[in-house]
Amino acid sequence: MSDVTSRPLKIRVARKSYPAVAGRDEQVVLKDISIDIEPRSFVVLTGPSGSGKSTLLNIVAGLDQDYEGEVDLGGPDVNIGYIFQSPRLLPWRTVGENIALALPDGDSRHDRIEEMLRHVGLDGFSSQYPERLSLGMQRRAALARGFITEPDVLLMDEPFVSLDDPTAQGLRELLIGLWNRRPTTVIFITHDRTEAVMLGTRILRLSGANATIVQEETVRLSPSERTDRDKVRAEQNRIFEGT
């Protein structure tokens, strides 16, 4: 699995548009995007709403194939995990079943589901149905599902949005912990600049009517500095000064 991702992930999107629908012209959402992502780096995509961030993530995921360009995942059988903006758990399956379903039948990692639930703080919630849990807990379950498959590339689309601040902060620290335990290539979308600096090793800012990359920065923070609020704020000021 590790040699699969030794090559960088290359994203080339010359043009992505949504066709004209009743009363609205054709809408170009992405233009001239070229991103190379080194294996096991944590890339954050940020930018205003409607700048095409989610569209770009769906293109990388292979869910959207209607675009001009090319995505090279860096290998023939790259395992992609996707943690969506809403948890997208199956409400009629328990938390444990939801996580188990992400694994192939007979996979030895089924034995590690309880362990994974412990890591995300859902100890003892395995047999609960998702709708009986809070949104924060559902998001933890979605994180567990994303990580149990040990993806080579993990896509995350604002996974902590609309949570109260302490809960979101707890989940960010949890994500840093999971990622340090098993570093994987991550593309993470967020509006939140503090979150971007805290999590990312590299930040790409998309902007414009037909969005393209307007800024690219490397985050200069060690793993231990990432949970230090003052260090994060200072770095945030450096990166986003004047924007």
Add this chain to the structure above:
Amino acid sequence: MQRLNTAPRARSDQPLSVRLAWAIGSILGFLLFWEVLALLLQHRHFPPPTVVFAAMMREFASGELTFHIAMTLYRVVIAFVVAMLIGSSIGILLGRNARADNFFDTWLILFLNLPALVVIILCYVWFGRTEVAAITAVAVNKIPNVAVTVREGARSLSRDLAEMAHMYRFGWWKTLRHVTLPQLAPFFLASARTGLSLVWKIVLVVELLGRSDGVGFQLGTYFQMFDVSMILAYALAFIVIVQLIEFGILQPIAARVNRWRR
């Protein structure tokens, strides 16, 4: 359509003993009302429940009641299963394929409005008064209802969950079993419940017109004799059977399918 089972769920929150007490009280009240009305009217074509019950016991003792109900039940089950399978398949196809839906929508409206009696007569004319013709006639009557209900469910399948299943490499079997069918379950259940009551009523007509056994045939026979007690005895016996199916099979399935809801 989203919360198809809100009302029954609210009632099933009550303990079983309370629900049972209400049901028994209500039935006793109805029988009392009927008995009093019959005593007041004093007409031989309006027998009181006690007389109907005696007729039912006579017919049961001779074995006739059990035999004819078994024949009717057998036709109900076969026609019901066939209609559910074919109707669901059509519904899923039309719900997922806009072109097919555009084309067949008018066909569906046509069949929905075709009187049951016309279907029955045509089946007997074309295929003879056979068992296959009888069951086909019932199934054809029910298929459009199932198709329309299930189509509604297939149209509203979640794209979000389909994408999730794709990203986590569910494959077609796991997707069908864990993603698609659970979303369709309330629609299957709704059409099964309305379907059962519709199917057994049509089966009686089919039996009346072209079979020599079953509850419908017996009703025809006693109609010729103007034996109202026996007609009511058969009708009541069959209502009891259908209610047993509802409480004993359909409601436990509904409870199981809905157990994850808040």
